[in-house]
Amino acid sequence: MISVFDLFKIGIGPSSSHTVGPMIAANLFLDSILGQASVSDIKSIEIELYGSLAATGKGHATDTAILLGLLGHTPSTIDTRQTDLYLSPILVDNQLNLSGIHTIEFDAQRDVLWYDDTVLPYHPNALTLRAHLMDGTHYQQTYYSIGGGFVINDEDATNPDVDHASPTIDDIPYPFNNAAELLEQCNQHQLSVSELVLANECHYRSLDEIYSYLDSIWEVMERCVEQGCESSGILPGGLQVKRRAQALYLQLCAEKDQPIAQSDKLAAMDWVDLYALAVNEENANGGNVVTAPTNGAAGIIPAVLHYYRDFLQSYNQDGVRKFLLNATAIGSLIKQNASISGAEVGCQGEVGSACAMAASALAEIIGGHPAQCLNAAEIGIEHNLGLTCDPIGGLVQVPCIERNAMGAVKAINAARLACRGDGQHMVSLDKAIETMKQTGADMSDKYKETARGGLAVYADNRIPTATRGVSVNYSQC
CATH class of the missing domain: 1.10.4100 (2-methylcitrate dehydratase PrpD)
Incomplete structure (x- = not known):
């Protein structure tokens, strides 16, 4: 059973899979990179959108949702009336302030890549985030926005028999699968x-x-x-x-x-x-x-x-x-x-x-x-x-x-x-x-x-x- 806390989420429009999910993916990416390096070690970031995320991403504000997530905003807390203010330094000055603590150069025309003709194996809503580090190495992660704001990464997707949207709850009082x-x-x-x-x-x-x-x-x-x-x-x-x-x-x-x-x-x-x-x-x-x-x-x-x-x-x-x-x-x-x-x-x-x-x-x-x-x-x-x-x-x-x-x-x-x-x-x-x-x-x-x-x-x-x-x-x- 998927919890009510997971199924009903407070987010932003226009799409849970194309806007909320990608913003969450950006949040997860920043969290995961802390296990590999410091945010201040990041030199540049590339965003790759695949399949449906690329095909309708402009209309769903997928790219801007990811940028807002990289700025540190979350779907449940962002003030949607201020998004133009948040995005202005990126779109006008090519300056992206990761999590509000480290600024890098970012050119949306160059660093956001759209592959609408390429569908990754697990799900049509896929994106890859890649961080190039100061030491010449890079860290990347692929995420799938699988609907309703649920997001899993490439590692999760390798085991299709596990529902990664919710923890295993075999010990609940009244389990049901159908x-x-x-x-x-x-x-x-x-x-x-x-x-x-x-x-x-x-x-x-x-x-x-x-x-x-x-x-x-x-x-x-x-x-x-x-x-x-x-x-x-x-x-x-x-x-x-x-x-x-x-x-x-x-x-x-x-x-x-x-x-x-x-x-x-x-x-x-x-x-x-x-x-x-x-x-x-x-x-x-x-x-x-x-x-x-x-x-x-x-x-x-x-x-x-x-x-x-x-x-x-x-x-x-x-x-x-x-x-x-x-x-x-x-x-x-x-x-x-x-x-x-x-x-x-x-x-x-x-x-x-x-x-x-x-x-x-x-x-x-x-x-x-x-x-x-x-x-x-x-x-x-x-x-x-x-x-x-x-x-x-x-x-x-x-x-x-x-x-x-x-x-x-x-x-x-x-x-x-x-x-x-x-x-x-x-x-x-x-x-x-x-x-x-x-x-x-x-x-x-x-x-x-x-x-x-x-x-x-x-x-x-x-x-x-x-x-x-x-x-x-x-x-x-």
């Missing part, structure tokens, strides 16, 4: 999915620490929706995509007390759309979001949680905690047995996974038993199978933002449909997860976050190719 085992544990011990996950989490951390973290995750999600509803303008990157959340929010507020809105049985869905749009516009703008389980699908779980908060009378803080714990179980199953990486299996691994997680969690909140929760998750995955990752221009904007709204509504419907049944379903959750993995393996690479197929090559001269040219500076918007 959905069938999860359901068996729940039934045998008369536990809900969230209760089982909480018991496993308590094996390593105190209840207060777990609850505090869950509350902080929900707080960031709420703040992200608020900021998205308060912000207007054009999203960065050159597509000229107009932010819609603020206008929709004002429209819905103005209509709330009108008879037509009160008689509309589906009015809640307009608000769910709003919540999802708000989060993913913040993500596209490089703001602070929660990987849930990725940035590209970051709006679905917050949107469904806000639906719970604003439209279900049973809402309380403990319910939010149960929701996130339940979602952790489903996300853990998908990540361990398939993938949550758009570059590996397409958007079915991002939006599909988030939809399944939110569906299962909401099913428990509205009274569903474990079998109904897993049925809801299966519906969420099944009806996202084959979903491609083909953002226009390599930017996480079109169709990504709107796709989150559709995924959130689908998750609510999946939960309601499952809870109207008895939990029995023709296709098991395990089979749906395996099918998603196989579908991703069969999917052409041009539909897996390479900006080379589908909507990504939309034939309009007004749309730039974000894989070339100047990187996006999200802090200026």
